[in-house]
Amino acid sequence: MDDNNRYDNIKDVSWENVESSKAKIKFINSKRRSNMVKLGKMCCFILIAAVSGGLSGAYMSSKKEVTKIYTPNNNQVVVESNENVNRAKSEDKSGNTSENSITEVAEAVSPAVVGISNKAEDYFGLQDLGSGSGIIIDSNGYIVTNYHVIQGADKVMVKLSSGKILDASVAGVDERSDLAVIKVNAKNLPIAKLGDSSKVKVGDAAIAIGNSLGEEFPGSVTAGIISAINRKIEYNGVIYKVIQTDAAMNPGNSGGPLCNIQGYVIGINSLKLSAGSKVEGIGFAITINEAKNIIKSLISNGQVSRPELGINGESVISQDNRVQGIYIQQVEKNSGASVAGIKPTDILIELDGNKVKSMSDIEAILGGHKLGEKILGKIWRNGEIIEMQITLSQIQKDNQR
Known part of the structure; x- marks a missing residue:
């Protein structure tokens, strides 16, 4: 039977024949009711899930957004966003400073x-x-x-x-x-904590404390950043290994501390580059790591034991560029140079196998030797090159008053 005839027969069914067709008709109605039940259950499930999700989200949101922070005396409670707290912690770990950090250091x-x-x-x-x-x-x-x-x-x-x-x-x-x-002559004085200048980085906060311009402005505090590290500055023939900072330094700051943001001394303020009004914000501090051993020696021995040649001079070069070295102006009595036979007007051209052109070259070479060691030196005298063995010694000076 084709579909058209089937539907025609259903239309012609009399009420008397309904009972015989009830099973088929009942089956069709039962299937539609089952679908409606399933749809209702699904809607209920979605509604319950949505409500549960909303409640869970609200709970998690409240846990994320709100935290209780107690004051030290536990009398007050401040409600704050966790996001703000986490941001504050993050900023602290990243090294950024709060507005009160400089105050705390001071x-x-x-x-x-x-x-x-x-x-x-x-x-x-x-x-x-x-x-x-x-x-x-x-x-x-x-x-x-x-x-x-x-x-x-x-x-x-x-x-x-x-x-x-x-x-x-x-x-x-x-x-x-x-x-x-x-x-x-005093006891129980407050002390400053000496830090580790090897950990200093360019851009770190730097705080200088001292008596700027003397007793008129005692305890002056200036702040800036570390502008450079491991600078080598030559002053009066001596090479200084220093930290450069733009923290303001003025006469009277010399000898005061340069601190990091944790309050540790990382340098001793010493020099300021000045060229009239053209230079601003270039100051130097002796690194605390360089100073530590010197300080210990000064406390225990009153001086620092380091090898010296015992000469003073200046850089020279001949017109034909054949001779270059240090023209010796002065030789310290009883020094290694004096004992070896070096005299004023000699030109030191080589030391320990290295060409020397300035007093700073000598400083660098001696830095790798100890007292009592012997090194070979070459001088130019009256057109001749003379080799001399020099015993490194300590020049005795009266440093006490």
């Missing part, structure tokens, strides 16, 4: 920074030669500063952050490194 370090007055005796009595800053490194009164701050002093005065003024004695000086250690 509060922690300033008590250990002192003012130093250099006084000399003349016909009219004690006169001020100058002033600078210092850093208390030992609670029993040891203070590190620059050599040039106390150079030529007949009397050294120290002014503590509390305002108390004390006499100081010179424990030891090292002109070559421009460092000195002085001591006051």
Whole structure:
């Protein structure tokens, strides 16, 4: 039977024949009702899932957005976004500083920074030669500063952050490194923590503390960044390994600390590049790692033991460029150079197998040797090259006052 005839027969079914066709008709109605039930169940499931998801999302959102932060006395509760807390933690880990970081460094370090007055005796009595800053490194009164701050002093005065003024004695000086250690008769003094300058990076925060312009502006704090590291600056024939910073330095800052944002001393403020009004923000600090061993030697021995030739001179070169070296102007008595027979007017052209053109070349060569070692030197004298064996010695100087 084709489909058309089938539907025609269904239309012609009489009520009496409904019972015989009920099974077929009932089957069709039952299938439609089953689909409706399934659809209803599905709608209920979706509705329940949506409600559950909404509640879960709201719960998770509340856990993410809200946290309780208690004050130290636990009397107050502040509700804050976790996102803000996490951002703050992230910023802290990344090294960014809060607005109060410099304040905290100043509060922690300033008590250990002192003012130093250099006084000399003349016909009219004690006169001020100058002033600078210092850093208390030992609670029993040891203070590190620059050599040039106390150079030529007949009397050294120290002014503590509390305002108390004390006499100081010179424990030891090292002109070559421009460092000195002085001591006051006091106990339980606040001290500054010495850091590790090898970890300093360009762009790090830098904080300088000192008596800018003397006692008129004690405990001045300036801040900037580390502009460069491992700078080599030649001053008076000596090579200094320094940190460069744009933190403002003024007369009186010499000998004061250059700190990192954690409050550790990473350098000792020493030099400032100046060329009238054309130069701004170029200051230098002796790295604390360079200073540590020198400070220890000054405290224990009053001086630093390092090998020296015992000569003074300047760079020269002949007109025909055949002879280049250091024209020797002075030879220290009883020095290795003097014992070896080196004389003023000689030209030192080679040392330890290396050509020398400046005093800084000699400094670099001697840095790799110890006291008592012998090295070969070559000098030019009256048109001849003469070889000499030089025993490295320590030049004895009266550093105590």
